[in-house]
Amino acid sequence: MKLFNWNASALVVAGSLTMLLSACGTTKNFAVDSNPKGALVVAKAKEGYPIVKGATVYRDTPLCETPTTLPITFMADTTKATLIAEKRGYTSASYDLDKTSAETVHFALQKIDGVPESTFDKNDLPSAEFSLLPLHVEVHVRSGVGRLDSLDISPEASQKAMDELTAEVLKSLDGNKSHIHPAAIDAPLKTDWKALTPDFNKYVLKLDANRLPYYSLPPYITTNVEGFGSFLGRLGSQQGNDKPYLLYVWSKCITETTGRQVGNVLFSLLGAATAGYSQAAGTGFHHIYDPSAFAPDSGTLVMMCVIDAKTSEVVHIEQRVFPDITDEDALKAMASAISTFPAAAAKKE
Structure with missing residues (x-):
């Protein structure tokens, strides 16, 4: 890793x-x-x-x-x-x-009564259908150089990137007749989802993608996030939300201020700082132990999380790295990867 x-x-x-x-x-x-x-x-x-x-x-x-x-x-x-x-x-x-x-x-090892040993087979992903939950985008702005370096989340930049990414994904899905369908979420459900998101993210982000099939107990969101069971039931009752899996996309973007970029050039640090990131980005999939701690000079980490719509079990997690999605081309590339999931992932394996 x-x-x-x-x-x-x-x-x-x-x-x-x-x-x-x-x-x-x-x-x-x-x-x-x-x-x-x-x-x-x-x-x-x-x-x-x-x-x-x-x-x-x-x-x-x-x-x-x-x-x-x-x-x-x-x-x-x-x-x-x-x-x-x-x-x-x-x-x-x-x-x-x-x-x-x-x-x-x-x-x-001692058997746990009532817990099946069988686990999700990721080879089933290409034939599955998904309801896409609202996208989550965090944009963190890195400024300063050396001891003055700082990294702070920008609510305004986050909302802007989330709106633009959502629009791009929806446009792509509409044109592709995809197996991914935007979840139908009415106003009350949107309010509940917004309230659930902090605890939902806290639980999902701590899961280790490599350990998912091995955890002693299935990682059910309903048993770890209060209120998610009720949300899931009402979500499934809305017309169009009958797909067997939910797809949740969490992302964290690090963008640099112009001043920091100039400062890095002046201190001859930019080449060394970006070389490692470019090499990592070129390798495709990555698993970051703590996604919330992702903090290169610039770039975007995306986590695609597949959830069983009936049981709430997190059955599959993939992570990918893109350039800074405040750049239009990078945002479009990320939207394309989301709208073609899991086809884009299969090519990397």
Whole structure:
């Protein structure tokens, strides 16, 4: 998972530093398995920041399914690592490790009654139909250089970008006879949706796209966002909202002031700052652990979230990066990606 404001040189330095640190610590190869097999192994940040599979663990990091072998480097006697096993329909389990631990790790997962093990198959996306919820756009303005650097949300710029993006998406959907249909939302529902949005975003943004099929319990929005169940019921009762899935699009745009751009040129920082972003943007899909923390010099992060319209389960999340959508061409490119979802995504996989 790449940081957007790192350039290629920074990534090389970070990789070299990790290899150097690995050479200084104690590395052990752990054979990791579970009953049942096929559980996702997640490394959790602990004291001393262990190095797992060649990468320093600073936060919860999904690794691979069981069975597997994981090399873990302990930098000191106090360095610890914790592995978590997750599988849908089973309680999660954790295992604490240090440099003295035996090199065999086995998770005995307990079945949760009433929770099915089956999960959503993303191969079903191309044939699915969606009701598109209102788009969410945040525009944050970055100004100043160096110690004077600041990043502040602009309600006016956010509303303008949201209105323009919505108009562009609707125009594209109307012309394409798409399988995506704008949700019919009357005035009372719009008011309720606006009130729900903060808690809705808070819950959805903390979900890890890689862990969605493995969470012990399905990520139901109705059990985590008060009032969403009532909203979902009334939404489904309105004519035209009979599609099996909801599509929610959240985006965060970072735009620079002209003064900052000039300042960057004067300080010869612009080339290095944008090189890392351009490289990242060219790779297509990205998964950002915390979407709300997305903060390159400029650019737009988009999260497309698929929700089961009957159960409220979040079944699929994709993220993409675009240039600053206060630029007309970038906004049109983003609108096209939304209106052709998931076709645009399939080409990237």
